[in-house]
Amino acid sequence: MAWIVGIIQSKGGAGRSTLATNLAAHFSLQEPTTIIDCDLPQGTSSSWYALRQARFPSKKFLLAQAHNHIELIQRAKEHAAISKYIIIDGPPRVAEATRAIMILSHLCLIPLGASAAEIWSTTDLLQTLSEAGNYKTEVDARLVWTRFREQTREAQILQNAVHSELKLEELRARLGYRVAFSEALARGLSAEECPDRNARMEVFELAEEVKKILAEKEQ
Ligand SMILES: Nc1ncnc2c1ncn2[C@@H]1O[C@H](COP(=O)(O)OP(=O)(O)OP(=O)(O)O)[C@@H](O)[C@H]1O
Ligand SMILES: [Mg+2]
Numbered sequence: 485m486a487w488i489v490g491i492i493q494s495k496g497g498a499g500r501s502t503l504a505t506n507l508a509a510h511f512s513l514q515e516p517t518t519i520i521d522c523d524l525p526q527g528t529s530s531s532w533y534a535l536r537q538a539r540f541p542s543k544k545f546l547l548a549q550a551h552n553h554i555e556l557i558q559r560a561k562e563h564a565a566i567s568k569y570i571i572i573d574g575p576p577r578v579a580e581a582t583r584a585i586m587i588l589s590h591l592c593l594i595p596l597g598a599s600a601a602e603i604w605s606t607t608d609l610l611q612t613l614s615e616a617g618n619y620k621t622e623v624d625a626r627l628v629w630t631r632f633r634e635q636t637r638e639a640q641i642l643q644n645a646v647h648s649e650l651k652l653e654e655l656r657a658r659l660g661y662r663v664a665f666s667e668a669l670a671r672g673l674s675a676e677e678c679p680d681r682n683a684r685m686e687v688f689e690l691a692e693e694v695k696k697i698l699a700e701k702e703q
Contacts, residue, residue, distance in 0.1 A: 486518075486564040487698045489571050490589035492625075495605035496576035499595035499630040501528040502665050503690075504573035509536070509674030510691035512545035515568035520548045520559050522574050522581045528669070529573040535672025553584035560588050578612050586616035591697055592625040594652070598633060598642060598661070606650055624697075627654040628690070631661040657690035659683075 489507060491500045501523070508519040508529075521529040533547040548563055550556035556572070563570050574585050586592055594609060596602050606627070616623050627646065633639050646654075659665060659675075664683035668675045675683040 486567050486570050487591075488560060488564070488589045489569070489694060489698075490574060490585035490592045491572060491595065492574040492582055492585055492592050492609060493595050493602070493605065494576060494578045494582070494608050495599075495602045498576075498597055498602050498605075499659070500576070501532070501573050502630065502659070502669055503593055503595050503628060504529055504571050505532045505669060506659075506665075506674045506676070506687045507691055507694060508545070508569070508571040510676060510687060511569040511571070512542060516544045516546075516566060517569040517571070518546040518548055518559075518563040518567040520550055520556065520563070520570060520572045522550045522556055522572060522585070523576065524549060524551050532669055532672050537672075539672055550581065553580040556581050556584050557588065578608055582609075583612060583616050586613060586623050586625070587619050590624065590701060591694065592623065593628050593655070593694075594625060595630045596627050596646065597629075597631040598638060600642070600645070603642070603645055603649060606652075610650065610652070624701075625652060626697075627652050629654065629658040632658045633661050655690065655693050657686065657693045659686050659690065662686075 491504045493500050511517040519529050548559040550559050572585050613625050662683045664675045664678040664680035668678050676687045
């Protein structure tokens with residue numbers, strides 16, 4: 485059985501592809517992994533994957549693309565038979581594909597950066613999450629802080645707003661605001677493959693926390 489991790493956020497530019505590509509790169513070094521790009525025609529994950537394969541060709545790391553929810557369900561089914569991890573990079577809107585990601589995924593991650601707009605768009609997602617919950621016993625969706633600027637007043641205000649407005653669990657692991665993340669994305673790399681030690685550690689901790697959450701579901 486494959487573990488499916490969906491990355492969803494209706495606000496564009498929130499950090500979905502950054503989360504998806506870093507997690508996929510980490511898992512692909514351990515187990516057969518597929519990244520499914522649902523954000524087409526933009527295709528950030530697809531472009532990143534092409535650069536990565538040119539640099540580090542791997543038969544155990546696959547790309548699939550889905551233009552809509554029907555294609556997504558098909559691709560997920562095909563790849564569940566051959567991969568251990570499937571990471572889905574969702575579209576920047578609440579679409580049918582977003583609902584399908586919620587239903588297919590064992591774990592949904594919602595990146596939340598340092599902007600109030602992302603909190604508002606997460607409120608839209610919450611409505612969709614509760615609807616998706618009608619099709620499945622439990623949709624496990626958790627926030628991931630990204631572009632996080634520790635110890636700034638802005639970060640504190642946003643955290644307080646999130647805790648009072650969005651009743652969602654959040655991961656302990658956070659991604660800081662670091663050039664390594666944009667450089668890695670543009671070069672087909674994971675931030676774990678960049679010189680910035682903090683970025684490397686953040687991705688490692690994120691991936692290990694995701695693995696631990698999934699392992700707990702197996703019991
Ligand atoms: N933690 C971070 N630190 C610095 N830059 C970041 C971070 N996370 C994302 N970025 C940058 O912000 C931009 C948007 O991030 P990303 O492409 O991951 O978001 P997205 O939600 O997939 O956006 P889109 O709606 O364009 O698909 C990219 O240039 C990315 O490199
Ligand atoms: Mg993207």
